[in-house]
Amino acid sequence: MQPMMHKLSDWLPTTNKEVKLRGWEELDVILFSGDAYVDHPAFGPAVIGRILESYGLKVAIVPQPSVHDNLQDFTKMGIPKLFFAVTGGCMDPMVSNYTASKRKRDHDAYTPNGDKGFRPDYATTVYTNILKDKFPEVPVLIGGIEASLRRVTHYDYWSDTLKPTILKDSKADLLVYGMGEQPLREIVNLLQKGVPFSSLRTVKQTAFLLNKDEEIPKNKNWKDVTINSHEVCLKDKKAYASNFKVIEQESNKLFADRVFQDVGNTKLVINPPYETMTEAEIDASFDLPFTRLPHPKYNSRGPIPAFEMIKFSINIHRGCFGGCSFCTISAHQGKFIASRSQESILKEVDKVANMPDFKGYLSDIGGPSANMYKMKGKVQEICDRCVSPSCISPVICHNLDTSHKPLTELYKAVDSHPKIKKSFIGSGIRHDLLVPEFNKLADPKELDAYTEEVMTNHVSGRLKVAPEHTSDNVLKLMRKPSFTYFHKFKERFDKINIRKRLNLQLIPYFISSHPACELEDMANLAAETKDMGFQLEQVQGFTPTPMTVATVIYYSGYHPYTLKPMKTPRTKTEREEQHRFFFWYKKENQQWIRNTLTKVGRNDLLQKLLPDSNNWRKNKGNKAKDTFDETVPFSSRKKKKFNKSKKR
Template identity: 80%
Template sequence: MQELQLSDWLPTTNKEVKIRGWQELDVILFSGDAYVDHPSFGPAVIGRILESYGLRVAIVPQPNVNDNLQDFVKLGRPKLFFGITAGCMDSMLSNYNANKKRRDKDAYTPNGDIGFRPDYATTVYSKILKEKFPDVPILIGGIEASLRRVTHYDYWSDQLMPSILETSGADMLVYGMGEQPLREVVRLLQKGVPFSSINTINQTAVLLDEGEKIPKNSNWEDVEIASHTVCLNDKKAYASNFKVIEQESNKLAARRIFQKIGNKTLMINPPYPTMTESEIDASFDLPYTRLPHPKYNKRGPIPAFEMIKFSINIHRGCFGGCSFCTISAHQGKFIASRSQESILKEVDTVANMPDFKGYLSDIGGPSANMYQMKGKVQAICDKCVAPSCISPVICSNLDTSHKPLTDLYQAVDKHPKVKKSFIGSGIRHDMLVPEFNKNADPKELDAYTEEVMTNHVSGRLKVAPEHTSDPVLKLMRKPSFSYFHKFKERFDKINIKNKLNLQLIPYFISNHPACEVEDMANLAAETKDLGFQLEQVQGFTPTPMTVATVIYYSGYHPYTLKKVNTPKTRKEKDEQHRFFFWYKDENKAWITKTLNRLGKTDLLQRLLPEGDKPSAKNWRKNKPGKTKDTYNDAVPFNKRKTKATFKPKGESEAATNVRSKKKFKKKKR
């Protein structure tokens, strides 16, 4: 690989701007993340996209908001606009956990250091720039802006907030993946159209002042949702808004959405069609260095980069539509897949990096096994308003063939420098069960499962049943837990057939809307019966733009407007949380008392059969609510920590520990 020069990165200082011989900049980007020039990091993608349009682009990563604000003026005034993103995560999710306590690490900062990203970063950056450069347009984007584009519930302040366009004072918002709308914005600006006149571009939102004429577009139908003021006073009206927002976000022929905010009108233009293969290939084929900016060399590694350094993203989007997940709200429910040629080209680039040891950490995406999947008849998809293509059942029009993915894995492994490629992203196990995925050839599903288990897993396979309660799973838009049983049967057969000794790692969520204490007790009993011993818990964290968050705040399901109970208090959350750890002595007395009170003696017998009950002494020492376990919350699915282990029947805890240590040592070698 050719030695890189400082000018190979987008400039971050005046010195770097001068190295390129530039006298002025067209666009200056501000980001809440450290600058990693890699296609998995949104700020880098936007910078490279703008650069590909012939613009002179610089980036100011993690500007200091606690000094004289020099970082906001050091590069001067851009010719076209400022671009702002909070980074790859909502800044509040980056800074706080489910208990609203500050995190002790920031994965997108060198050394994991905290304090380099302000709360509500998009709004903070925008207000500062508006004060310093009031006449320069500001365009905001990224996941924080995208998911806060309408009236939304903010968990950390426990209040409804208006569109981030109102709070930030920005001039335009790009929602979703930004390549397509930015291309049109730049095209019009380069033609000389004033920024203030650019308001009919797909996948953008603007605030119209009182009396301002609504732009016409004969191709769009319009819909108005309840105003911000109405939402503040009527939780049911707020809930009803979300059905419109979610459906229009995922339709291929969507309506333009209007919402009153005080004396202004929010206008959200319909999204672009899903990116074509050539479009997404072009984005990934840009000249990334794939490395953090050299300015961080002495500050320590950036955890998020270290995690994906040798990984390959093969597609975007997710048609699962899970009620607690924001992926489809930001990336869309339709899958945009890269060509095999583009992927193999990136594999070759990674394989030739100086420190590559032959192991690709992930060949995946939001859900690892949705690559190249789409509707068989496009016209049917064009009219569809369903938020999920696989809930409550898999759509008969969905092509769920796993053969392109199996072929891709095998093509990647043929590279002479690749010793092994892993699947680190979460796999939709339900799509591998013929009883659920009736569209697919069972032999093809088994072939994919066996390919993954034999060649792409290092000891553990991650799947996400999320719960065992049918009512909770229905609200989550997840299939019955019975399909997990079916998948485990197939997993065990392949495990035995190939003498693999792999572990199956299921993920579960507590405190989700509709989840009651007895549901968690049943979850504990079901998983115990299967031989699982849960280690950590994923606590539900309300994030903007999800069905579950709307229910959490309003108490109503946005599609039915029926009331749904949600655990909210710390006591309720802790009680649900404790059932994950039924095997710990400090929880046994509380579980015994709780299940007896609820009349669930059958569950009690399954969890704590006679002879495994706590002593009175332990009960006094370990009162309810005194658990020391912590929530492993708000971590993206493909970055969550392990939450469960499968212990073979008859194996002691000590033997399990020895086996785990041996695997760890073997993996390190």
């Protein structure tokens, strides 16, 4: 295959001049996006544009329209025949614009040169309101991660408020949640048959608002469930928490119920999701004619960081059956894995290998979790009845086929391409699936074969995994396995490392300030990981994002499945203190750690973290009690008591 030379018309048009280049007089759909336009299958707006194009529509994209001038970006392309489409981009704009501590980020990975300020807060709502103000009669369809996760009453961390469905504030006509290929196909099919946009009320995987006096659309194949109204949620946090169990279960069932929620004088209707995409369906999405490059309009503005990171990567599946309490993947992509065929993947590998600047190295062959490819239920009827949000917590489901053989074979097929020097696994690997003591029904030899294949041929010095915490109480709430299994995995990693003389590093990811996490849990985490030889780098503070169990607990104080009260670090001081234990090795934190652990009587942990503390106390004497590092105030000066940590 020869490298392709592209012309401007190979991208979806972004200006009227580019529309004319295609010989079009009018457009069917105009798509507004919070991201710069990168025509690549890893960028949702590009996928949606290409999907609509594949249905025979004339589509243009307006990336990062300006909301600070006369708003000409919203009018320059005219009025579409069918509808406007709006997405905030590949990330929720609030996550893109702010850190976990609510500080403005100094860059935007989806903008040329990483420049900030090109994506407004709550972009989907901002864009849609502008369109509705200027073109009130033209339907607006919203989708993408922001719309998907905000489709029902949700807690917004950045404003510290409980917000109604995004349909209310945005005034959009219809919302597509999850991956958009299947609902868009039906929407376009109905519109092309002459069905009015206002009558699109029974399309799966969509949501909309009805006035109270409007008749509820009928579908004899669906059952209905009603959750607490938005107004009740505003008054009663426990009622809000109880909603989430229904929302999460219905989002992850293969045959779900339709969900109703009253919002003021309207009723929110969330239709059930589609079944998991078939191999042929997901292949068709990835086989669309992407240029795999940013639009040429950005050539003089600098590289787009998010694109540079995935430029030579391959996405092999969607979905994640982990169901982690802090993660939004299953809420958007679902828990059932949709895997591409090996043929489709190898076709994409060939395209990448023939890019002019490709040097022979694939940066990633992965997905939301790298090692879930081709994994599914052994008996489909069991999966059809399942309501569990996770297939591997608290234990691995007996019906889940966790064979890593197809993935090992795929890696070898990729590496056999003559232009591939090495393919890396950059996505996170579920290490617990590779531990026979946890994955009890798997063939240990097969798990070892996969682990050895990855370590030997697909790691560049460091293998990243995500145990997330060391406390069993926190891990149970996270829907993650005991830290014991990380120890087991590290033992296997170390044996292979020594036997193969690989000199690899194991890099674990951890989270602080998660619900149920106490300050002492973080001290234990620091001590235990230090004892294992780690000086932690890959760490983050818990960020409450809509549509997760952990966020519901953070806001309400109740677990949505048990409705029992749960503690969570909420204040800025608590969160900063917890995070500080990650960096016990930094001099500026050590005096604070000494005072903190001495005050709560945990000299055992103090000796593990800072063994010279006995000498420190002798030198400082009683003065140490009054010496605090004020960089981060210590909220526990009110004689806060801790439970003794349980021995493993």
